[in-house]
Amino acid sequence: MSRLGVALAMLATSSCTLIGPSALKASRLRYNETVKTTAEEEMLLNVVRLRYGDTPSSLAVSSIAAQFELAANAGGTPFYTANADPTGRAPFPFVLPQAGIAGADRPTFSLTPLDDSDFARRLFTPLSLEGAIYLARTTWPISTVFRLYLENLNWVSNAQTASGPTPAVAPESSSFLEGIRALQSLQHRGEIVFGHEERVEFVGGPVAQASVTAQASVAAAEQGLELASSSDGAWHLQRKQRVPVLYVAPRALDSADAKTFFRAFSLAPGTSFDVTVEGLKPFDSAPGGFRSLDLETRSLLQALYFVAHGVDVPAEHLETGQARQTKTAEGMPFDWEPQLSGLFHVRSSRGGCSGDDAAVAVEYRGACFFIERKDHDTRATFALLIELARLEVPSNRQNAPILTLPLGQ
Numbered sequence: 398m399s400r401l402g403v404a405l406a407m408l409a410t411s412s413c414t415l416i417g418p419s420a421l422k423a424s425r426l427r428y429n430e431t432v433k434t435t436a437e438e439e440m441l442l443n444v445v446r447l448r449y450g451d452t453p454s455s456l457a458v459s460s461i462a463a464q465f466e467l468a469a470n471a472g473g474t475p476f477y478t479a480n481a482d483p484t485g486r487a488p489f490p491f492v493l494p495q496a497g498i499a500g501a502d503r504p505t506f507s508l509t510p511l512d513d514s515d516f517a518r519r520l521f522t523p524l525s526l527e528g529a530i531y532l533a534r535t536t537w538p539i540s541t542v543f544r545l546y547l548e549n550l551n552w553v554s555n556a557q558t559a560s561g562p563t564p565a566v567a568p569e570s571s572s573f574l575e576g577i578r579a580l581q582s583l584q585h586r587g588e589i590v591f592g593h594e595e596r597v598e599f600v601g602g603p604v605a606q607a608s609v610t611a612q613a614s615v616a617a618a619e620q621g622l623e624l625a626s627s628s629d630g631a632w633h634l635q636r637k638q639r640v641p642v643l644y645v646a647p648r649a650l651d652s653a654d655a656k657t658f659f660r661a662f663s664l665a666p667g668t669s670f671d672v673t674v675e676g677l678k679p680f681d682s683a684p685g686g687f688r689s690l691d692l693e694t695r696s697l698l699q700a701l702y703f704v705a706h707g708v709d710v711p712a713e714h715l716e717t718g719q720a721r722q723t724k725t726a727e728g729m730p731f732d733w734e735p736q737l738s739g740l741f742h743v744r745s746s747r748g749g750c751s752g753d754d755a756a757v758a759v760e761y762r763g764a765c766f767f768i769e770r771k772d773h774d775t776r777a778t779f780a781l782l783i784e785l786a787r788l789e790v791p792s793n794r795q796n797a798p799i800l801t802l803p804l805g806q
């Protein structure tokens with residue numbers, strides 16, 4: 398085989414290793430890691446912005462189109478040597494083979510702004526009762542879920558004034574944290590469980606026997622109702638409902654944690670409590686205690702405002718008024734640490750971000766804000782916020798403007 402043929406064969410072999418599956422293997426995880434890292438940085442940046450009273454903003458990575466290009470060339474360059482043929486019959490007795498190969502990755506990123514009215518509406522929508530119960534039944538600690546996403550429980554406030562821009566006056570003290578920590582201890586010991594019970598609710602008064610027909614039964618079913626006879630023989634329209642319930646183990650009723658939980662939320666001691674949303678009126682009371690857990694849930698934006706009070710603001714930023722400092726009734730600086738302890742804490746340092754001690758870090762207003770890698774409680778809360786934020790993002794973004802960035806090699 399000629400030298401040029403050998404060069405072309407080597408070039409073809411090399412090309413196969415630079416495109417196709419090998420290119421995917423070399424790039425997929427890198428793109429994945431970059432998208433994950435920038436999403437976390439954007440979330441942390443928005444939390445810091447909220448602590449400063451600034452407006453949050455987000456861009457979603459709608460798509461990534463990775464285009465791999467491969468250019469190859471081959472040729473030969475004739476040249477003379479000292480022992481060239483003097484007859485001139487073979488002017489170029491030697492040929493220097495040349496081969497070249499060049500590759501380029503030209504990705505195209507599509508970024509979608511999430512600052513439209515639809516997304517804002519979702520940010521302001523409180524977590525549903527089903528969502529709160531689902532989270533409470535998962536492996537997430539119930540104290541994390543309830544401290545993060547409840548405004549109050551049985552009208553016992555969870556620092557409600559912290560669910561918006563930093564208040565000038567400290568929130569009123571309550572027994573919320575004490576009660577939730579007791580509930581967490583009961584959960585650790587497997588002495589409380591969230592479940593559901595099926596209940597039957599009559600709709601309207603008795604139905605005349607003559608009106609009970611197959612056609613009436615079909616019409617009722619179309620509205621989620623059914624015709625059924627009661628124990629006295631009368632017919633009624635009824636609706637079946639799945640009601641969320643908190644079950645307390647009988648063996649736990651005399652424990653210190655159960656008594657603390659009942660006392661903190663004005664509950665009548667018992668083994669089951671219906672779970673409702675805004676079922677109690679303000680200032681309601683019940684002789685002997687309530688027999689239900691009534692929740693008022695936060696929206697994602699309220700939860701982000703709440704955890705923003707766990708951001709350490711540099712002293713000079715507080716002194717110059719860049720960020721508001723909450724004061725007690727006596728005019729002293731209020732310490733948010735007990736309210737956010739074990740839930741969320743963002744540290745800060747002067748200058749740029751560097752080092753490997755931070756799990757996530759962003760620069761803002763000349764300071765570095767970061768979550769310590771060893772702070773597992775904050776990292777768990779942060780991960781929960783990230784996942785819930787993804788649930789809030791609309792799945793259909795066809796009408797949203799898209800910023801497309803084609804990047805060269």
